[in-house]
Amino acid sequence: MIALILLLLSLSFAEERVDVLFLTNPGAYSILNQYEQPLSNEEKRLFSSPVPLIILNREELLGDQITTSLKGSFHNTVWHVLKDEDGRFKGKPDSAGRAELKGCVLLNDTITILKAQSVAYGTGPSALQKSGLFTANERLVRLFRYRNAYCLASVSGPIKIRWSALTPASAWKATHARQVDISADTLDAASCSAVRAVCEAANKSYDAFFSHFNTLTSQDKSAPRWKTVCTSSEIKCTLSGAPSVGDALYESTRSLVRTMENALIGKPIRMTFSTNEIMVAPKGGAQ
Known part of the structure; x- marks a missing residue:
């Protein structure tokens, strides 16, 4: 029964769907960086070939409270594709050169x-x-x-x-394990809070699943839990239980990592994970 519970938990976290704006000629669009500033020469090189932007907000109001944009994520960074007052993309975009891919x-x-x-x-x-x-x-x-x-x-x-x-x-x-580079030497409190919130939400989901199945089976199985420890040099999230628990919840863990990445977009961090552990460290820190 415990294996079934873990399988259902893993499946419940297995897929995260997003819409993507795929630009085949991004240089034809007016794009600002995450600081709402014109692109640097290095950033322009990033947009010199086709780019998939994960759509975060189709109608983002920028800091001037006038300009609107499509806010998207690419290369672990936020970008703004500017729109005019009629909601059309600025620049010289060719509608044939872009596609919105729904449900990715x-x-x-x-x-x-x-x-x-x-x-x-x-x-x-x-x-x-x-x-x-x-x-x-x-x-x-x-x-x-x-x-x-x-x-x-x-x-x-x-x-x-x-x-x-x-x-x-x-x-x-x-x-099985991966590393994502998203340069600083320390982690801020906001990063810790964001990661801790993701783990706490997962723990609540685990508790709800196990409570339901314990009621159905008259058992008293303990739900696995993520424990988060933060220092200035790392954020360490550890899943309780035997390694087999982590193996069974691998898809769930991968989904948590994706959620953390979205919460930490623009942060200079390096993230790794395995079956029972997620590690977040400053990109400029020791490796």
């Missing part, structure tokens, strides 16, 4: 290509076979899935977005 499943995990010249990729969700083939040992981040297409980002070197059906499945493997 967030993944944000890392995979490794095992077999060279076996997995094809393309330039968009409807063009999966047109560009080339991945090389062996190439590491990629699966950002999200849209229908049967995976949006992938390169791990090393300049960020490059590619799309693939990732077939055959035998030609790649998922990395």
